[in-house]
Amino acid sequence: xxxxxxxxxxxxxxxxxxxxxxxxxxxxxxxxxxxxxxxxxxxxxxxxxxxxxxxxxxxxxxxxxxxxxxxxxxxxxxxxxxxxxxxxxxxxxxxxxxxxxxxxxxxxxxxxxxxxxxxxxxxxxxxxxxxxxxxxxxxxxxxxxxxxxxxxxxxxxxxxxxxxxxxxxxxxxxxxxxxxxxxxxxxxxxxxxxxxxxxxxxxxxxxxxxxxxxxxxxxxxxxxxxxxxxxxxxxxxxxxxxxxxxxxxxxx
Numbered sequence: 001x002x003x004x005x006x007x008x009x010x011x012x013x014x015x016x017x018x019x020x021x022x023x024x025x026x027x028x029x030x031x032x033x034x035x036x037x038x039x040x041x042x043x044x045x046x047x048x049x050x051x052x053x054x055x056x057x058x059x060x061x062x063x064x065x066x067x068x069x070x071x072x073x074x075x076x077x078x079x080x081x082x083x084x085x086x087x088x089x090x091x092x093x094x095x096x097x098x099x100x101x102x103x104x105x106x107x108x109x110x111x112x113x114x115x116x117x118x119x120x121x122x123x124x125x126x127x128x129x130x131x132x133x134x135x136x137x138x139x140x141x142x143x144x145x146x147x148x149x150x151x152x153x154x155x156x157x158x159x160x161x162x163x164x165x166x167x168x169x170x171x172x173x174x175x176x177x178x179x180x181x182x183x184x185x186x187x188x189x190x191x192x193x194x195x196x197x198x199x200x201x202x203x204x205x206x207x208x209x210x211x212x213x214x215x216x217x218x219x220x221x222x223x224x225x226x227x228x229x230x231x232x233x234x235x236x237x238x239x240x241x242x243x244x245x246x247x248x249x250x251x252x
Contacts, residue, residue, distance in 0.1 A: 070118060070119065070175070071084065071118060071172065071175050072114070072117035072118050075113055075114050075117045076113075077110065077113055078110035078113055078114060080110050080111065080114050080128040080129070080130075081114070081128060081129070082114065082118060082127060082128060082172050082173065083126075083127055083128065083129055083173060084173050084174070084175065084242060084245075084246060085173050085174050085222065085224075085239065085242050085243075085246075086242065086243055086246065086248070087129075087173075087246065089126060089129050089131060090126055090127070090173060090217070090220075090222060091220050091222075092126070092131050092220065093131065093220060094125070094126055094131045094132055094133050094218055094219075094220060095131065095132055095133065096132075096133050096154050097132055097133055097134055097153040097154055097192070100153070100192070100194065100195055100196035104134075104153075104194060105194055107125075107130065107134075108134070108136055108151045108194055111123050111125065111128060111134075111136045112136055112138070112143075112149060114128060115136060115137075115138070116138075116141075116143040118172050119141065120141065120172050121137055121138060121139055121140075121141040121210055122135065122136065122137035122138075122210045122213065122214045123135065123136055123137070123172070123214070124214045124215075124217030124218050125217075125218070126217050126218065126220070127172060127173050127217055133153065133154045133155065133218045134151075134152070134153050134154075134218070135151075135152050135155065135214040135215070135217065135218055136149065136150065136151050136152070137149075137150055137152075137210050137211070137214060138150070139206055139207050139210060151193055151194040152189075152191040152192075152193075152211075152214075153191060153192040153193065153194065153196070154191060154192050155189060155190070155191035155211070155214075155215055155218060156189065156190050156191070156215075157187050157188070157189050157211075157212070157215065158188050158189065158190055159187065159188035160184040160187055161184045161185045161186040161187065163184070163185045164182050164183060164184055164185060165182070165183065165185055166180050166181065166182045166183075167180070167181065167183070167209065168180055168181075169181045169209070169213060169223055171213070171222075171223050173217075173222070174222075174223070174224065174238070174239075174242070176238060177235050177238040179223070179224070179227055179231050179234070179235050180227075180228075180231055181213075181223055181226050181227065182226065183208070183209050183212045183213075183226075184208065184212065185204065185205070185208065186202060186203065186204040186205075186208050187202070187203055187208050187211065187212065188200070188201070188202050188203075189201055189202075189203060189211060224239065
C-alpha cells in the first residue's frame with residue numbers, strides 16, 4: 001500500500017523469511033513503464049551492495065508493541081480499499097495530477113486513513129484503484145504525527161546515489177510475506193504538493209526507500225519486479241496463492 005510514498009508495510013513475525021530490519025514498507029510496485037524525464041534507475045553496483053546480516057534483522061516495536069500490517073477491508077469514512085495482486089489496476093497506466101482542489105485533498109486524507117488502518121507507512125493511489133500519479137507517506141507510521149505526513153503529486157527521481165543497499169520490504173498489495181529488495185541509498189526527487197507547489201528534496205535511508213517503493217506503484221511497477229531470481233523463486237508460492245484467491249485476472 002508501502003498501498004505505497006509507499007505502499008509499504010511493517011513486516012511482522014508472521015511473514016515468511018527473511019526476518020526484518022525495520023518497519024516494513026508498504027505499497028510500491030514497478031512496471032516497465034518509465035516516466036518521461038526521469039533519471040535512469042540504478043543497477044546493482046557490486047561492491048556498494050550492502051546486505052543486512054541476520055544479526056541486524058529484528059522487528060522493532062512501534063507504539064508499544066509489534067505493529068502487524070493487514071488489509072483492513074472497508075475503512076470508515078471512505079470507499080477506498082486496498083487492491084491485492086494480481087488486480088489489473090496495479091499494472092495500469094497512471095495519469096498526471098492536474099487539478100489541485102478540494103477533491104484532491106479529500107482523496108489524500110482518505111488515502112492516509114486507509115494507510116493507517118493497514119498499519120503501513122506509505123500508499124500509492126493505484127493501490128486503492130485510483131490510477132493517478134499520486135502517493136502519500138508518513139515514515140513514522142503514526143496517525144498522531146501528522147507533521148510527518150507527505151503528499152506527493154507527479155513525483156519523479158532526478159538523481160540516484162551510486163551506492164545501494166538491500167533491505168526487507170513488504171507491500172500492502174502483497175500481504176503475508178516480505179522480500180529483499182535493492183534500492184539506492186539516497187535520491188533527489190521532485191514533486192508537487194497537495195496545493196500544486198513544486199518541491200525538491202533529497203531523501204536518504206528509510207525515507208528514500210519508502211519513496212522508491214511507492215514511486216514504483218505510480219510507475220505501474222511492483223516490488224516483486226525488483227527481485228533477483230532466488231528471491232522471486234522463494235516467494236513464488238505466495239504469489240500463486242494470491243492468484244488462486246483472486247483469479248488470474250485479479251478480480252476481487
